[in-house]
Amino acid sequence: MGFSKSYEPGEYESDIYAAWEAADVFKPKIPTIPVDDDESGTDDRMESGEYNTYSIVMPPPNANGNLHIGHGLTVALEDALIRYNRLMGKSSWYIPGADHAGFETWVVYERNLEKQGHTRFEFDRDELYSRVWNFVAEQRGNMELQLRALGASCSWQDLTFTLDENVVDQVYTTFEKMWQDGLIYRGEKLVNYCPKHQTAFADIEVEHKDEKGTLWDIEYKLADDPSRESTISSPTSIIVSTTRPETLFGDAAVAVNPEDKRYKNLIGKRVKLPLTDKTIPIIKDEHADPEYGTGAVKITPAHDFDDFQVGERHNLPRLQVIAEDGTMVNVPEKYNGLTASECRKEVLKDLKRQGLLKGEKKIEHSVAHCYKCGTVLEPMLKEQWFVDVERLAKVAIEHLENDEIKFFPANKKAVLINYFKGLKDWNISRQIPWGIAIPMFRKVDERATDEPDWIFDRRTHLKEIEKAGVKYVRDEDTFDTWFSSSQWPIVCTNWTPENYNPYYPLNVMETGADILFAWIARMIMMGIYVTGEVPFREVYLHGLVLDGQGKKMSKSKGNVINPMDLVTKYGSDAFRLGILRGRSAGMNQAFSENSVVAGRNLCNKLWNISRLIQSIVDDAAEESENSTSGITRDNERDEASRESTISSQYETLNMGEDWICREINECLKQVETDMKAYRFADAVEILYSTIWDKYADWFLESQKLFKNVELLKTTLEALLIALHPFAPFVTEVIWQNLSWTEGFIITAKWPSELEYDPISAEEFENIRTIVSEIRTTLQALPGTNNANKYGLLYDNDSLVNDNQLLIKALSKVPTINSLAGAPRGLRLALANHELYLDVPENVVKEYRDALEDRILAIGRELDALNARMFNPNYVDKAPAHLVKETRDQIKEKEALISRLKAQQELI
């Protein structure tokens, strides 16, 4: 292939991914289906000790959608973990998924249906299900292609769709167990109901928004009561406050607070419900707040959550007056069939006409909306399937408090426990056809009184079944998507009760912090319930990706960044490096194209580093070819290539070489700690600075003088492998391009520690200090382009004497000479070296001010150090090594100042 002048990701990425797939490198090394050949009941791999595994499941993206920026972040994080652990030698399994996304997809489909002039009510459930199935099948594949473009090294043959047979099987098995354990019940309760989509939601799916509304005061006249006439002052009516006058037809009572003196003698009396002939009682209940409105509140148990509870306490009838399509039912003829909002207008008009509307007030209150279409949700009385969460939540809390799951960020554990403590029963019925059918059948045979009303049966493809001569019909509802998702780690890892499974629990669950409750909480409850074990050992939560200004991305704001655009423009690696930069667990963080540009630049830098090294390797090979006879040459080559696969067959000869080994070791160690602690941004940063600031700027520059071919190879390999989890494509392209590497980098081995001479490494650090000081001083001198103007003079300095070539090359000074005891020019501000730039006196004089500044600055540092030492407590209590360090620094600064002052006097 060869190295072109710059790295063009578009030319290589898809080929590289295809090569990985063809070589089947994403597949875990250890089989993923439990093995029990000797029928001992345990997995045979346990006995052989092969359980060095690492598993992650991908939060399944919507099967018929496109990936958004959050998916981009998810893949960058999860794939980095998987690739890192693969390089560490673990049998790593990244399990991809696709979500049928029940409600989301249904909304899209229903919209299409409406566009074509149809409604869902023209078809039965089975028909609709197969229609949506086909609709999704047409769209599928997009997101899978996009995951490939992002470089996700997931095991494609294990892709799980949330409606796959094994998923449904597991869901039914779990549901059956829960049904038998009494954790599932059918209840008539108020549920949040969207009249547009005609389905109920779980509490968690409801979006509350603060809105302006009106609070009306309506007079309810006391029903005829003989005692009323006895005193003239006694009231003849009670005024209630309400935001929903149209529901008054469903009122079952008027409640007042037991402590409220105003109404004390009205309790127990009856009032006439306006616009009807009905009468209802006045009751006392804590729910009525004397401070709010008139202090009297109408109770409508069928259409308000609080009123439902009041109704339960007082055994009030629940009369439904709004039907599932949002129109009025069970109301006087004239209102029947109106929509709720039309009815409200009529009711208000009629109340006014009768003089019963006593006041209105503008208020702000929060209103529940459908999170998809924005329609105001109607609390609706419905029979639904509920999960009794009390026991599940209690057990989950125990496991959490037992520290069985580690959270990143750590505070999310407390947040989750807090959530579990207040969790209410979970409505898992949805009235949409697109989903997993609830496997329950209702008895229709009235005569079979001994049989239960509902039975569990897996044959949901049948509309009705017969058991022991009794007929049952299928419940037409489907499961809440989160009910099936809650078992995702179980189904994806092929967990079974019989066999040990080395991939369950997952090592880590990585997902968005926004679905901590909806998903993480439910996976924990259900995972423990089904398997007895927590479903994952660690949880890493990422925050939202915000736009460059820190604003939430939204279509309406037009600030949505499409990850695929950035991948096309800068390459997958650049995107991945860019999106990880500056990001930490659980935080919503801004993201801009700039950081992707920085990532792209790093890829190009690495490319050119490799290009340089390859050219050095080629030159060396050519040289040895010229200097040896044909026969021995071949032998040598064989030898060399064999050695290179063993790697680290190098010897350090020059200081820069020891130094870079030290720095790379340090970097690798840092990356290892960062990965353990999920500090992705830190890992990227240390790699960035090691590759760029250290390897390229210092080591490679020094290698232009001394070419250590074997070391160049070894160190480049180490850096490529270390960066691979974050920039998989460019590192693999380079790996394939280099003449001496073999196989794929994706399956390479994490580099081992490099050997070096620490004294020599430290000497190179001194050289760097000297060179930096030369550069700084040259820049500060008057005039431009000073680099090649002034020579360097040294006195009695073996480090400089021995490394003249290196210093010259790095600092660009034209000459280096011993000044032989006669100092001249400008002294460099280095305490341990007597070095001068051979600058003419007039230039030195112009530099005087800069020198003065320098002396003052060092003086201030010295003062701070001295102040520390004058404090006896510091000397007593601070650790000895710090005190010594301070002493040394004082000595150094004092020496430096006195020398600079001497210099100043010379001028």
Next chain:
RNA sequence: GGGGAUUUAGCUCAGUUGGCUAGAGCGUACGAUUCACAUUCGUAAGGUCACAGGUUCGAGCCCUGUAAUCCCCACCA
């Protein structure tokens, strides 16, 4: 009402167990230029670490309080 965060350079963010003379990227200014890379190289400027107390030899970090910004849950006739 309950819970959780955030506040550090112009911008976006690091700062892990208190040792800091507070860092990075981008941006800005100045300089360089054939020989891997202008997607480059070198140098610099830029900070009252939100505020007020406290603990400590030592606080960006720990404690108490205040302010501002944000998120989640519950409630709102």
